[in-house]
Amino acid sequence: xxxxxxxxxxxxxxxxxxxxxxCTYDTSDPSYGLFWYKQPSSxxxxxxxxxxxxxxxxxxxxxxxxxxxxxxKSANLVISAxxxxxxxxxFCAMREDNNDMRFGAGxxxxxxx
Amino acid sequence: ETGVTQTxxxxxxxxxxxxxxxxxxxxxxxxxxxxxxxxxxPLELMFVYSLEERVENNSVPSRFSxxxxxxSHLFLHLHTLQPEDSALYLCASSQARDNTYEQYFGPGxxxxxx
Numbered sequence: 001x002x003x004x005x006x007x008x009x010x011x012x013x014x015x016x017x018x019x020x021x022x023c024t025y026d027t028s029d030p031s032y033g034l035f036w037y038k039q040p041s042s043x044x045x046x047x048x049x050x051x052x053x054x055x056x057x058x059x060x061x062x063x064x065x066x067x068x069x070x071x072x073k074s075a076n077l078v079i080s081a082x083x084x085x086x087x088x089x090x091f092c093a094m095r096e097d098n099n100d101m102r103f104g105a106g107x108x109x110x111x112x113x
Numbered sequence: 114e115t116g117v118t119q120t121x122x123x124x125x126x127x128x129x130x131x132x133x134x135x136x137x138x139x140x141x142x143x144x145x146x147x148x149x150x151x152x153x154x155p156l157e158l159m160f161v162y163s164l165e166e167r168v169e170n171n172s173v174p175s176r177f178s179x180x181x182x183x184x185s186h187l188f189l190h191l192h193t194l195q196p197e198d199s200a201l202y203l204c205a206s207s208q209a210r211d212n213t214y215e216q217y218f219g220p221g222x223x224x225x226x227x
Contacts, residue, residue: 004155031212032212033212033213033214035215035216037218042220043201043203043220043221043223044218044219044220044221045203045205045218046218047215047216047217047218050213050215052212052213091156095212096212097212100146100158100161100169100210101158101216102155102158103155103156104155105154105155106155
């Protein structure tokens with residue numbers, strides 16, 4: 001069963017604007033971690049941000065923030081002030097206790113100048 | 114520089130060849146992973162090693178054989194592969210097998226089986 005769903009195969013954003021990449025997940029485990037990764041065309045997966053299921057506040061890392069809505073099982077990534085270098089594939093992932101990381105299908109973000 | 118290196122970066126091999134992919138992590142982590150990334154498919158976990166012991170094999174065909182001689186090195190031995198095995202193979206490491214620890218990835222080996 002699909003555990004991580006990213007419904008946007010591709011997204012476009014104008015440089016300097018904010019963009020939200022959607023991610024929903026499915027779990028019955030009360031303890032889990034949510035992760036976002038960026039994959040440029042070079043292929044390397046770059047860790048961006050982490051949110052724990054028990055964390056009360058939304059995670060933030062520089063221009064990245066995670067809009068965590070636990071009841072909706074949603075973990076959207078918000079990128080503020082988009083830059084041309086943000087163009088890449090973005091993957092949402094979840095890791096439950098006693099299970100390894102599962103990845104979504106990804107969203108390709110294109111930043112327009 | 115992510116602290117995880119992979120060699121080679123590109124590999125073309127015939128179906129009868131034997132080759133090995135190498136991964137090395139310089140982060141002092143205790144867990145290492147092999148993933149396969151095919152076009153239009155989510156990342157697939159292949160193998161997990163924790164403290165040099167294999168803890169998970171997600172029904173990967175026996176033509177893929179992992180080896181973890183120590184906590185810093187991970188190999189993926191390949192033999193008699195099929196064209197559908199062409200993909201990007203990513204190695205990753207994490208401090209521990211725990212849902213609070215992120216995984217750090219290497220740059221990947223792009224494998225083409227002819």
